[in-house]
Amino acid sequence: MQLIDLSRGISHMMPRLPNHPSIVVSTYATHEEVREADGYKFTNATMALAMGDHAGTHVDAPVHFDSSPDALSVDRMPLENFFTEAVCLDLSHKELKSDISVADLEDAERAAGVDIRPKDTVLLHMDFYRRAYGTPGYLTDFPGLTKESATWLGQKKITMFGVEAVSPGRPGRTNFEVHHVCRDMGFTHMEGLVNMEKLVGKGRFRFIGFPLKIVGGTGSPIRAVAWLDD
Numbered sequence: 001m002q003l004i005d006l007s008r009g010i011s012h013m014m015p016r017l018p019n020h021p022s023i024v025v026s027t028y029a030t031h032e033e034v035r036e037a038d039g040y041k042f043t044n045a046t047m048a049l050a051m052g053d054h055a056g057t058h059v060d061a062p063v064h065f066d067s068s069p070d071a072l073s074v075d076r077m078p079l080e081n082f083f084t085e086a087v088c089l090d091l092s093h094k095e096l097k098s099d100i101s102v103a104d105l106e107d108a109e110r111a112a113g114v115d116i117r118p119k120d121t122v123l124l125h126m127d128f129y130r131r132a133y134g135t136p137g138y139l140t141d142f143p144g145l146t147k148e149s150a151t152w153l154g155q156k157k158i159t160m161f162g163v164e165a166v167s168p169g170r171p172g173r174t175n176f177e178v179h180h181v182c183r184d185m186g187f188t189h190m191e192g193l194v195n196m197e198k199l200v201g202k203g204r205f206r207f208i209g210f211p212l213k214i215v216g217g218t219g220s221p222i223r224a225v226a227w228l229d230d
Contacts, residue, residue: 006123006162006193006209006224007057010049014056015138017166021052054219057192059160059211064218065179074217079210081159084121086207086226087114088199092127094143099170100124102152114203118157121207123226125196128164144170147177154185162190162224190224199226 008014012025028048034041053074054060059082061074089108091100109116116122124145132138142165145153150168153161161168168189169178182188190209199205206227211220 001230002228004195004198004226004228006195006226007222008192008194010051010056010221015133015166016052016055017139020054021050023052023055024048024050051221053214053217053221054191056221057190057194057224058219058221059190059209060179060182060188060219061211061217062183062188063216066183071183073215074211074220075213075215077211082208082210082222084119084159084207085117086121086123086205087112087116088123088125088196088202088205088226090125090200091143092125092197092200094126096128096131096137096141096143097170098143099146099174100126100143100149101146102149105149105152112201112203116153116156116158120156120158121209122153122156122158122161123193123196123199123207124161124163125200126164127197129194130197139166140171142167142170144168144174145178146170146174147181150178150181151185154181154187158187160188160190162193162196164193164196166191190222193224199228202228205229 014023026048028046031043031045063071063073126143128142167175169175209222209224211222
């Protein structure tokens with residue numbers, strides 16, 4: 001068994017979309033502060049976190065993009081949605097700021113030698129993190145799905161898909177359309193994944209990415225992991 005970490009670390013003031021809260025990580029208590037109880041001295045070190053529910057590597061809950069009364073918050077999403085069969089499609093050849101078409105997905109599925117099956121998680125490797133992290137373009141220049149290519153994924157009856165970027169579609173109307181495809185077709189997506197190049201050519205594997213149980217949460221940070229059999 002091999003486990004591949006697909007998650008970004010959560011760090012102070014890490015990049016995030018400007019319409020989401022800043023991520024603040026600070027020291028709350030250190031081992032220099034000695035406490036005493038019943039004559040026993042000890043220390044505790046703790047950190048303080050302040051962030052939105054879409055910080056770092058995270059999943060969008062349906063209630064994020066669906067205003068209907070029955071839309072699920074992240075604490076109500078089925079746990080089996082986060083422990084699934086999975087495939088990774090290689091789209092690393094796509095230029096920055098480009099759209100990912102249906103033909104791109106079909107070609108990538110064929111090249112991977114896999115069939116996307118119902119309830120799969122589909123990871124889309126775009127080599128974006130390596131190319132853009134640490135630059136201003138990290139928030140704007142990623143390749144992205146379109147309404148049509150997101151619909152193609154939805155027609156496969158997948159559970160969710162994941163991207164390296166901060167959004168699944170190109171900034172603006174296209175991104176909203178991709179979110180609404182998820183709403184209308186009953187699946188969702190993850191953002192901020194890393195290390196997907198390690199999954200290219202590996203065939204089918206297991207995906208694990210459980211969210212925090214945030215009551216009413218519109219999303220949640222996840223520890224995304226790929227489980228490969230040796």
